[in-house]
Structures are given as C-alpha cells and as structure tokens.
Amino acid sequence: MGAAGRGDGSVSQSTHAYERVKAEIVAGGLGPGTHLNEVRLAERIGVSRTPLRAALQRLDREGLVRTVSGRGAFVSELSLSDVRHLFQLREALETHAARLCARSARRGEFGGLEREFTEQHAVLARDTGGSRLDGYYALAEELDRRIDEVVANPYLTGAMAPVRDQLRRLRRIARRSPERVLRSALEHAAVCRAIADGDEDAAAAASARHIDNSLRHILDASV
Template sequence: MRASDRAYSRLRQEIVDGLLEPGTVLGEVEQSARLGISRTPLREALARLVADGLATTSRGRGLVVTAVSLAEAPQLFDLRIALETLAGRRAAERTRSPEGGPELRDRFTALATRFEQATTQLSAGTEPSSYYVLTAQLDAELDAACGNPYLADSLRGLRLHLGRLRRLARNSPGRLAASAREHAAISRAIATGDPELAAAATIVHLHQALAHLQSEDADHPRPSPITQESAP
C-alpha cells in the first residue's frame, strides 16, 4: 500500500471513530510527523479527505475536520434509503441467477442467522463492537452482490458520514436488538430472492434507524458545530 493510501485510511478511520474531532486542525507538519510520512503523500491523503467531505479549509486555521451533527441525519437518510433499497433489490435478483446465485443465498442466509443470534446478546446490553463488525460484513456483501460498482462506491462514501453520526447517539440495547432483527429480515429477503421484500425490509430498518437518531437529537441537543464561518 502506498504511503498516501495508508495515511488516508488511517486519518479517515480516526475521523469516523471520533479520535480526530470536528474542528481538529490537520496541519501538514504535525500529521506528517505523527504518521511517519513525507508531506507529499500526506497532501494526497488530505485531498482525498476533502473530496470525501471529511475535511475542509477554515479561514485562518488551514485544513480542519468537518463538523458533524445529528441534524444532518434526514438528508443523509434520504440518500441512504434510495441507494440501499436499490442495492437490496439488485442483490435479491442476483440470488436467483443460476450462476453464483446459490453461493449468494448461502452467504446471506448465514448472515441472517448470525444477526438472529446477536439479538439476545444485544438485548442484554452486550458491548456492540462485534455487532458493528457484523453490520460491516453485511454492507460488504451487499456491495458485492448488487452487481453495480457505481452504486457500491456511492454507498461506501455515504457510510463514512453515517458512521460519524452513529458515534453521536447513545447505545440503546433495545434499539440495537431491533436493528439486528431488521438486518436479519433484510438478509433473509435477499437470500430468498425476493427483491420487493428486500426493499421493504430495508425501508423499515432505515426509517427506524432515522427515528432513533432524531429522538437522540431532540433529547440531547448539542452546541452548534464549528463551521468555517464561525471558527476563530
């Protein structure tokens, strides 16, 4: 992996995980020293973060991590609903294909079983990191199964911002368990080759996820995020 790719992957993950908080200055000298690379590959990595919408130029401060707010959830979910329902439909259609279909059915059936098994643990308040790994596996399988690299690329970019939003909401055992059941329903619908059921199950899940984020925003308002205009 090239130095710029390594730097981009690390910085991107640190931003999504909240280790680099909104408003953090991404100075070339400091970051190149911290990451152990020269400034040329670092500039390439920073340019990719700007293209992703994870970094922006702030007057008088240089490049900073962009702000994130739960108020952005409705706009992001408008796009998520459109893209993920289409991906679910396409994946379900491909499971009916004689070529590759049986393997896809097996993979999504296995995912459905794992989500169902996770429900009890999540209800009991188990730490959800392994569940998030499982949802990432479903995302990867969906990207591969939809058969449309442009759609998959769009979803991967969108998930960067959705991952940041998730960090702003508290973990709710009841919501996580319900989410696992919803993911199981999506996986089983795809495995059975039912495009409309896959789309419907996806819509149910996304509406519930959005409602949870919006309830978090209403119950726990946060200070206005740092913006380019308001930054000192």
C-alpha cells in the first residue's frame, strides 16, 4: 500500500476513534474523571495508538477530554461553575438562533415540530416507565438540526456544536425527573410555535425560558 493509502487509513482510524470515544463520553459510558488509558482503549475500539492519540487531542480541544502532562488523558469534569458558564453561552447562541429562524422564510416548518412536541408531551404523560424518552430526545435532536439548516450560518452552528455535546452529558439528570421532561416538551413546543408565528421576541423569550428552567433543574438536582 502506498503512502497515500496509509494516510487515508490513519485518518479513517482517527475519525473512527474520535466518534467512538466521543459517543461514549456523551452517553456517560466514560464518566467524568475517567482515565483514558491509550493502550487499553486502542485495543478495545480496534485502532492503533497514533490515530487514537489524534482523536484524544481533538476531544481535548472540544473540551470533552482533559490532558494532564505526565499523567495522560481524562474525561473532563463539569463543575457547577462550568455548567453555569455553559448555559450562559447556550442562552446567547440559542436565543439568537431562534430569532433568525423566526425571521426566516422557512419559519412555517416549525409548526409541524410544535405539533410533534405536543404529541410527545401526551405520549410521555402516559409513559410511567420512561421507555419513550429516546423518542423525545430524538425529536429534540431533529429540532437542533432544523435550526442549523434554517439559520445556515456555519459560524453560529459551529459554535453551538460543542455546547450541545456538553449538554448531552447532562441529560441523565433530566432523565431522572419525568416532570422536568414533560415541562421541557411543552417548552420546546412554545419555541417552535413562536418561530412559526414569526415572532422574534417571543421565540427568543421562549428559548431563554427553556434554558433557564433547564439550568435551575440541574443546579437543584446537584445540591
């Protein structure tokens, strides 16, 4: 195999390692503070150490991994101060994105999402065992994708991407509270309704209200 082929393979392995480790961190399989032993991790996910090291460096830049000189890489931890700072940035980005969507010619698309969130609320209200949460979170991911498409601003969506990754790590807290998930579904519906109506102020306010309520829930649950 030529040098180009080896290079392509290395990039592919690095991407595979990045996506695999990132998914495990976001899902909580690799918890905060976990030491990421390169030898064992490379063997487990089926890559060599060089592309794994590149993947860990990329995750370090994104804030999901913390590299300590002489000790190696660890899954980053989120203090309550980190969470507050994260939500401050989230509010600045998401409220502006909501305004942009409300003034877009595609704002009517959010009417369908409003109905889906309202339906999800009804489904979750009947779900006493939490078996339908994945459907709700999939719909929330769809809302994020639609916002990114409608905003069509790579700088804004690029800034939101690492924030969303950190937020996904916090979902386990919301999952423990069915009441919070129910309220969150209605809050998402309100954001979508305001966007569909073309009301920028209402869209930004609904987004800010959802973010503030989410932060309060996390802080209360962490006391």
